[in-house]
């Protein structure tokens with residue numbers, strides 16, 4: 059019987075850098091479709107920060123917001139890449155890989 063012990067030394071794990079191939083496969087980054095979370099507006103709710111989907115441009119609210127519409131869009135439509143559209147911020151994020159790109 060095979061042992062299930064796939065033990066890896068902690069030191070090897072610590073050096074593992076998260077990787078994401080979604081950015082490589084993305085041909086064109088979609089521009090943000092707006093400057094508000096339409097789903098929150100429709101519900102009469104507010105948000106904290108806005109993210110824009112790099113695949114289709116849908117604008118949704120961040121994980122600090124009550125409704126987390128950017129993440130909901132990823133879970134519903136499978137679009138993992140977003141960018142921050144907050145003034146002065148230019149980072150991008152992959153929900154699938156928990157990968158932050160600057």
Ligand SMILES: [Zn+2]
Nearest residue numbers: 078080152155
């Ligand atoms: Zn990814």
Ligand SMILES: [Zn+2]
Nearest residue numbers: 095098119127
């Ligand atoms: Zn929202």
Ligand SMILES: [Zn+2]
Nearest residue numbers: 111113114137
């Ligand atoms: Zn999208």
